[in-house]
Amino acid sequence: xxxxxxxxxxxxxxxxxxxxxxxxxxxxxxxxxxxxxxxxxxxxxxxxxxxxxxxxxxxxxxxxxxxxxxxxxxxxxxxxxxxxxxxxxxxxxxxxxxxxxxxxxxxxxxxxxxxxxxxxxxxxxxxxxxxxxxxxxxxxxxxxxxxxxxxxxxxxxxxxxxxxxxxxxxxxxxxxxxxxxxxxxxxxxxxxxxxxxxxxxxxxxxxxxxxxxxxxxxxxxxxxxxxxxxxxxxxxxxxxxxxxxxxxxxxxxxxxxxxxxxxxxxxxxxxxxxxxxxxxxxxxxxxxxxxxxxxxxxxxxxxxxxxxxxxxxxxxxxxxxxxxxxxxxxxxxxxxxxxxxxxxxxxxxxxxxxxxxxxxxxxxxxxxxxxxxxxxxxxxxxxxxxxxxxxxxxxxxxxxxxxxxxxxxxxxxxxxxxxxxxxxxxxxxxxxxxxxxxxxxxxxxxxxxxxxxxxx
Amino acid sequence: xxxxxxxxxxxxxxxxxxxxxxxxxxxxxxxxxxxxxxxxxxxxxxxxxxxxxxxxxxxxxxxxxxxxxxxxxxxxxxxxxxxxxxxxxxxxxxxxxxxxxxxxxxxxxxxxxxxxxxxxxxxxxxxxxxxxxxxxxxxxxxxxxxxxxxxxxxxxxxxxxxxxxxxxxxxxxxxxxxxxxxxxxxxxxxxxxxxxxxxxxxxxxxxxxxxxxxxxxxxxxxxxxxxxxxxxxxxxxxxxxxxxxxxxxxxxxxxxxxxxxxxxxxxxxxxxxxxxxxxxxxxxxxxxxxxxxxxxxxxxxxxxxxxxxxxxxxxxxxxxxxxxxxxxxxxxxxxxxxxxxxxxxxxxxxxxxxxxxxxxxxxxxxxxxxxxxxxxxxxxxxxxxxxxxxxxxxxxxxxxxxxxxxxxxxxxxxxxxxxxxxxxxxxxxxxxxxxxxxxxxxxxxxxxxxxxxxxx
Numbered sequence: 001x002x003x004x005x006x007x008x009x010x011x012x013x014x015x016x017x018x019x020x021x022x023x024x025x026x027x028x029x030x031x032x033x034x035x036x037x038x039x040x041x042x043x044x045x046x047x048x049x050x051x052x053x054x055x056x057x058x059x060x061x062x063x064x065x066x067x068x069x070x071x072x073x074x075x076x077x078x079x080x081x082x083x084x085x086x087x088x089x090x091x092x093x094x095x096x097x098x099x100x101x102x103x104x105x106x107x108x109x110x111x112x113x114x115x116x117x118x119x120x121x122x123x124x125x126x127x128x129x130x131x132x133x134x135x136x137x138x139x140x141x142x143x144x145x146x147x148x149x150x151x152x153x154x155x156x157x158x159x160x161x162x163x164x165x166x167x168x169x170x171x172x173x174x175x176x177x178x179x180x181x182x183x184x185x186x187x188x189x190x191x192x193x194x195x196x197x198x199x200x201x202x203x204x205x206x207x208x209x210x211x212x213x214x215x216x217x218x219x220x221x222x223x224x225x226x227x228x229x230x231x232x233x234x235x236x237x238x239x240x241x242x243x244x245x246x247x248x249x250x251x252x253x254x255x256x257x258x259x260x261x262x263x264x265x266x267x268x269x270x271x272x273x274x275x276x277x278x279x280x281x282x283x284x285x286x287x288x289x290x291x292x293x294x295x296x297x298x299x300x301x302x303x304x305x306x307x308x309x310x311x312x313x314x315x316x317x318x319x320x321x322x323x324x325x326x327x328x329x330x331x332x333x334x335x336x337x338x339x340x341x342x343x344x345x346x347x348x349x350x351x352x353x354x355x356x357x358x359x360x361x362x363x364x365x366x367x368x369x370x371x372x373x374x375x376x377x378x379x380x381x382x383x384x385x386x387x388x389x390x391x392x393x394x395x396x397x398x399x400x401x402x403x404x405x406x407x408x409x410x411x412x413x414x415x416x417x418x419x420x421x422x423x424x425x426x427x428x429x430x431x432x433x434x435x436x437x438x439x440x441x442x443x444x445x446x447x448x449x450x451x452x453x454x455x456x
Numbered sequence: 457x458x459x460x461x462x463x464x465x466x467x468x469x470x471x472x473x474x475x476x477x478x479x480x481x482x483x484x485x486x487x488x489x490x491x492x493x494x495x496x497x498x499x500x501x502x503x504x505x506x507x508x509x510x511x512x513x514x515x516x517x518x519x520x521x522x523x524x525x526x527x528x529x530x531x532x533x534x535x536x537x538x539x540x541x542x543x544x545x546x547x548x549x550x551x552x553x554x555x556x557x558x559x560x561x562x563x564x565x566x567x568x569x570x571x572x573x574x575x576x577x578x579x580x581x582x583x584x585x586x587x588x589x590x591x592x593x594x595x596x597x598x599x600x601x602x603x604x605x606x607x608x609x610x611x612x613x614x615x616x617x618x619x620x621x622x623x624x625x626x627x628x629x630x631x632x633x634x635x636x637x638x639x640x641x642x643x644x645x646x647x648x649x650x651x652x653x654x655x656x657x658x659x660x661x662x663x664x665x666x667x668x669x670x671x672x673x674x675x676x677x678x679x680x681x682x683x684x685x686x687x688x689x690x691x692x693x694x695x696x697x698x699x700x701x702x703x704x705x706x707x708x709x710x711x712x713x714x715x716x717x718x719x720x721x722x723x724x725x726x727x728x729x730x731x732x733x734x735x736x737x738x739x740x741x742x743x744x745x746x747x748x749x750x751x752x753x754x755x756x757x758x759x760x761x762x763x764x765x766x767x768x769x770x771x772x773x774x775x776x777x778x779x780x781x782x783x784x785x786x787x788x789x790x791x792x793x794x795x796x797x798x799x800x801x802x803x804x805x806x807x808x809x810x811x812x813x814x815x816x817x818x819x820x821x822x823x824x825x826x827x828x829x830x831x832x833x834x835x836x837x838x839x840x841x842x843x844x845x846x847x848x849x850x851x852x853x854x855x856x857x858x859x860x861x862x863x864x865x866x867x868x869x870x871x872x873x874x875x876x877x878x879x880x881x882x883x884x885x886x887x888x889x890x891x892x893x894x895x896x897x898x899x900x901x902x903x904x905x906x907x908x909x910x911x912x
Contacts, residue, residue, distance in 0.1 A: 103694055103801040126699060148643045159641060161650065162618055177888045182799040184829040185615060185869035187604045187654050188877075188884050189911070190893050194617065194650035198643050215699050238559055243582060243671050283746075286739035343638040345559040373640040413641035421644075428644050432633045436900075437646050443899035444892075455645070 005064040007044055013056050020045045029091055030083040032076035034337065036419055040085030042069070047091045051168060051176060051207035054090070058205065059174030061088055067452045070201035072111060072143030075135045077337045078418025080146065080200045080454050087452070090205065092142050100125050100213075104182050106165060107211045111142025115149075118211065127213040130157035133414070134323040145206050148198030150414030152319065155372030156247045156281075157214075159414065161197040166210030169196050172203075172445035182210055195440075200416050201451040203444045219247060219279050220287040222315030223294055225303040226272035230355070230367070233274035234347040236301035237371040240278070240294055241344060248279035249372030250322050253351070256329070256366040256379075260321050263328035268321065272304060276371065277318050325368045329379045332364070334390075336380040336397045336420075342409035344374040353403045354378050361392040365400075375413035398424065417455045425456070461520040463500055469512050476501045485547055486539040488532035490793065492875055496541030498525070503547045507624060507632060507663035510546070514661065515630030517544055523908045526657035528567060528599030531591045533793045534874025536602065536656045536910050543908070546661065548598050556581050556669075560638050562621060563667045567598025571605075574667065583669040586613035589870070590779040601662050604654030606870030608775065611828030612703045612737075613670075615870065617653040622666030625652050627659075628901035638666055651896075656872050657907040659900045675703060675735050676743040678771030679750055681759040682728035686811070686823070689730035690804040692757035693827040696734070696750055697800060704735035705828030706778050709807070712785070712822040712835075716777050719784035724777065728760060732827065733774050781824045785835040788820070790846075792836040792853045792876075798865030800830040809859045810834050817848040821856075831869035854880065873911040881912070 011019045020026060021044045029045045043066065048054045061068045067087035074081060083089050095110035098117055102125040107118050115136040118129045132151035133139050139149070145167070150159045166180035179193040180186060196204055227233040230253050237249055252260070252275045257268045268275065276298065280290040287310075295306050309315055329335060342350045351367060354376070358365035369376035378400055382393035401411040401424045411417070411424045426434050441448075441456055467475045476482060477500045485501045499522065504510045517524045523543035530537060539545050551566035554573055558581040563574050571592040574585045588607035589595050599605070601623070606615045622636035635649040636642060652660055683689040686709050693705055708716070708731045713724045724731065732754065736746040743766075751762050765771055785791060798806045807823060810832070814821035825832035834856055838849035857867040857880045867873070867880045882890050897904075897912055 101799075102698065104799045105697060106799075148647065150641050154641065158614075158618065161647065162614065171892070175888055177892055178886070179889065181864055181866075183797050183864070183866055183869070184800070185606050185610065185797050185826070185831045186866040187870055187872055188866045188868050189873065189881055189889065190659070190896060191604065191617065191650050191654045192889065192892060192896070194647050194653075195896075197650075198647045203646070215697075215701060241561060241671075242558065245671060282740075283738055283742035284740050286742055289740065341639050341641055343557075343560045343562075344640070370641070375639075375641045408637055408639070410637075410639055410642040410644045412644050413639070414643055416643055417645065425645055430634070432631055433635065433645065433648065436627070436633055436648060439899050440646060440648070440651075440896070443895050 005043065005066045010057065010060045013060065014053055018047055018049065018053060029071060029089045032074045032079060032081045034077050034079040034418065034420055036079035036082040038419065039082040042083045042089040043086050045089045045091055047094050049094055051170065054170045054205055054207050055174045055176055057088065057090055058170050061449055062173050062447065065447055065449060067449045069451055070205045072140035072146065073114065073138055075139040076143060076147065076418060077415045078412065079420045080416050080418035082419050084453060092140065095207065101182065102127065105213045106182050107213055109141050109209050109211055111140060111206050111209065113141050115139050115141060115144055122213050123216065126216055128216040129163065129211055129213055131160045131163060134326060141209060142206055145197055145209060146200050147414065147416035150370065150375065152248050152250060152370065155249050155370065156245050161194055163212045164193060164197050164209060165212050167193055167196055167206055168208035169204035169206055172447065172450050180210065184212065200418065200455040202441060202455050203450065217281045219281050219312060219315055221280050221291045221308060221310045222318055223278045223291050223306060223308050224318055225276045225298040225306040226269045227274045227276065227303055229273040230351040231348040232302040233276050234351055234371065236276060236298050237347060238345050239297045239301060241372060244290055244293060246278045246290065246294065246372065247281040248277065248319065250277040251369040251371035252322060252325065253367040255364060256325050256368045259328040259332060259366050260324055263331055264324055266317065266321055269305065277322055279315060322368065329366050329381060333381040334384040336382065336393050338378040338380065338397065338400050339412045339415040340400055340404035340409055341373065341375040341413035342404055342407045346407045347371060347374050350376060350404060350407055350409065354400055357396050357399050361396045363392050363396055365396065373413065419454055422455065461499065461522045466513065466516045469516065470509055474503055474509060485527060485545045488530045488535060488537045490533050490535040490874065490876055492535035492538040494875065495538040498539045498545040499542050501545045501547055503550045505550055507626065510626045510661055510663050511630045511632055513544065513546055514626050517905055518629050518903065521903055521905060523905045525907050526661045528596035528602065529570065529594055531595040532599060532603065532874060533871045534868065535876045536872050536874035538875050540909060548596065551663065557638065558583065561669045562638050563669055565597050565665050565667055567596060567662050567665065569597050571595050571597060571600055578669050579672065582672055584672045585619065585667055585669055587616045587619060590782060597665060598662050601653055601665060602656050603870065603872035606826065606831065608704050608706060608826065611705050611826060612701050617650055619668045620649060620653050620665060621668050623649055623652055623662055624664035625660035625662055628903065628906050636666065640668065656874065656911040658897060658911050659906065673737045675737050675768060675771055677736050677747045677764060677766045678774055679734045679747050679762060679764050680774055681732045681754040681762040682725045683730045683732065683759055685729040686807040687804040688758040689732050690807055690827065692732060692754050693803060694801050695753045695757060697828060700746055700749060702734045702746065702750065702828065703737040704733065704775065706733040707825040707827035708778060708781065709823040711820060712781050712824045715784040715788060715822050716780055719787055720780055722773065722777055725761065733778055735771060778824065785822050785837060789837040790840040792838065792849050794834040794836065794853065794856050795868045795871040796856055796860035796865055797829065797831040797869035798860055798863045802863045802865065803827060803830050806832060806860060806863055806865065810856055813852050813855050817852045819848050819852055821852065829869065875910055878911065
């Protein structure tokens with residue numbers, strides 16, 4: 001990095017207002033939802049209006065070896081966009097155009113557009129953009145692409161990468177490349193497109209995405225069931241997966257249910273060991289068949305109570321309760337957010353192990369899970385004013401990741417590694433894959449200016 | 457390359473029979489189905505039995521700078537595994553293990569296993585591996601991964617990369633990396649897994665794949681319709697895509713229909729301008745609704761005749777006729793096989809343009825298409841004994857790719873670039889993406905020993 005990078009040069013190259021150095025304004029760009037205590041103070045926050053301004057910014061940064069931290073809507077949960085002292089924070093929040101090409105069934109989207117905005121624009125044409133993180137109302141498509149975000153419907157419809165047909169990406173030297181396009185199948189050349197999805201801003205900065213849409217698939221029925229234990233619920237999930245393709249299969253443990261009831265009472269059973277929330281979007285009579293079959297499987301697995309509704313609004317109420325878990329647990333203290341995943345049949349072992357770790361460290365760890373995908377979110381609650389509570393939470397955070405790895409799982413299913421899980425990555429990938437990772441990173445960003453300290 | 461690589465050293469390191477230098481045997485490993493006239497004579501054919509032997513082979517090749525051409529079942533259509541003089545052809549045809557983990561819903565597969573073998577093994581557990589190239593009975597999973605192969609059901613179920621959860625890959629220096637695993641969602645680290653899918657053996661050699669399976673989705677009904685023109689048929693396809701998700705949407709033009717009728721008569725309408733073949737696997741009554749809706753759309757678009765069958769065997773007969781196109785046109789002369797794709801609404805323009813090119817060069821170009829994906833296979837027929845016929849075919853081959861690129865399309869939707877389309881790749885990707893491609897290739901294979909001359 002230059003001793004004092006000539007920021008005036010960049011300010012002169014960009015229109016008024018694109019570069020901010022006001023500390024009060026910059027404060028709002030330092031953290032994402034992970035509230036990373038290690039976040040620094042940026043040299044400046046740059047808010048470009050188009051790809052050309054992104055290129056100008058990155059060219060300047062490359063010239064002066066100034067690191068660049070790309071940032072979407074700031075709803076990340078792993079500190080992937082935590083500010084770095086002396087770096088530019090490049091916020092894409094003013095690049096929000098969304099255009100729907102209904103005949104081709106694609107959305108052409110700028111990275112700052114919110115997931116919900118893309119969904120809404122598609123819906124006007126009877127189309128649907130499936131990936132649905134719980135935060136879909138406030139998270140950006142750029143962030144979704146950076147983390148290869150998942151969500152609730154992914155159990156049937158897949159994750160972000162499955163819907164990315166094209167990307168414009170500004171590379172570390174400011175070059176813009178256009179990858180893929182408005183065609184559904186394309187195998188010409190290497191799969192560079194997919195390499196950038198999930199790269200957490202370490203390889204390039206997405207300035208435009210072409211996203212695949214499918215005809216709308218309305219949810220037709222919702223099944224809620226309570227179980228005596230998370231183990232019984234998890235076993236029911238595995239059994240369902242052998243024959244059925246529900247459009248949602250979520251699990252909430254007792255602590256999550258109680259957190260939601262405390263936060264937004266809706267009459268959930270506080271005594272249940274776990275609750276499963278399944279939905280079917282199978283068309284016509286097939287929906288009732290799918291729901292009935294799941295209900296039978298749940299009952300056989302030991303469900304205490306089951307409830308079915310074919311009313312869409314009532315079903316959405318339950319889904320909203322599920323999505324409220326993050327806010328509900330956040331209201332109980334500071335959080336360390338896990339995102340560990342395992343092969344689906346190992347889910348009961350993982351959940352039992354997490355409960356054991358919570359007990360051992362005497363901390364509260366409500367768990368919610370995209371159970372059909374084997375992806376769980378243990379939310380570690382601690383008291384930030386209590387050093388011992390923080391130490392126990394930190395130890396549990398590490399142990400839960402170690403447990404997932406030991407079970408053939410992953411430290412992150414959909415949130416990304418960011419800055420908070422970076423130390424755990426080598427244990428999952430091993431030295432050969434880490435070496436390969438660094439080879440790719442070095443080839444694409446030899447000066448290491450793109451999102452240093454994140455992910456790799 | 458060493459002047460005379462010490463092949464004895466490699467022979468000594470591998471078990472008896474793994475290395476072949478017998479010219480007659482090697483002859484069978486020189487070509488894939490593209491019958492690339494530029495194919496050379498390998499130094500030796502190596503047929504390893506396990507990943508360890510693949511590593512031994514690649515380490516030797518790396519040490520002595522001997523190029524390696526990986527090869528699956530040899531059913532490729534772009535010359536991706538054409539032998540290179542002085543290189544090893546590394547055939548994976550003896551590594552064919554298939555193991556199904558039904559609870560996790562994955563297949564753990566060696567690269568030489570045939571697509572049909574994976575499908576059959578999955579079916580024993582009520583599960584399904586969707587990707588279905590027309591050649592599924594004879595093509596290998598390793599080749600499918602190398603080309604990111606598509607097929608007929610991809611219009612609803614996606615392509616190979618959507619089903620790859622894990623890969624073991626031997627890199628250019630012989631290092632083995634394990635990427636991904638038996639978990640459905642995993643965003644820890646870069647998407648290296650996806651980078652290897654579709655890389656046509658230029659970045660590494662796959663020795664094991666973990667493939668996602670889904671519960672079987674039996675086809676329930678088939679709709680066949682004839683249209684006066686390919687344009688009318690293509691317009692019907694676009695209209696269907698706005699609201700429906702058929703599990704197959706194939707187009708055959710008049711020349712394809714006639715080629716199949718000549719080859720295997722089954723009473724198709726030789727006078728039709730084009731035929732569409734659609735299937736629905738929607739469950740229950742929804743199937744009839746989907747088929748009826750498609751039939752209405754087809755009729756509104758000008759269909760001359762429509763025929764519906766709910767009989768699975770009869771439906772499969774039509775699908776088999778569609779898959780027979782390759783053999784049927786092959787019986788008419790030598791072939792140059794196109795695989796161009798465009799955004800779906802541009803399909804009528806592409807098909808009209810291909811017919812114009814065929815007329816202008818006075819050659820026969822039967823077209824069959826995965827129409828729902830905008831992916832077409834114009835099959836250019838020529839007489840190899842007639843230099844002028846060959847010259848006209850070659851010119852048409854290039855022009856059809858140029859046409860696709862000019863329409864925002866791709867030179868290859870599912871077959872791969874191989875050696876036959878390599879010259880056309882820069883025109884599609886442009887200099888920046890080509891440079892990025894070479895950066896990645898150089899980082900992973902600095903000596904350029906992996907499949908030189910293919911794809912890049």
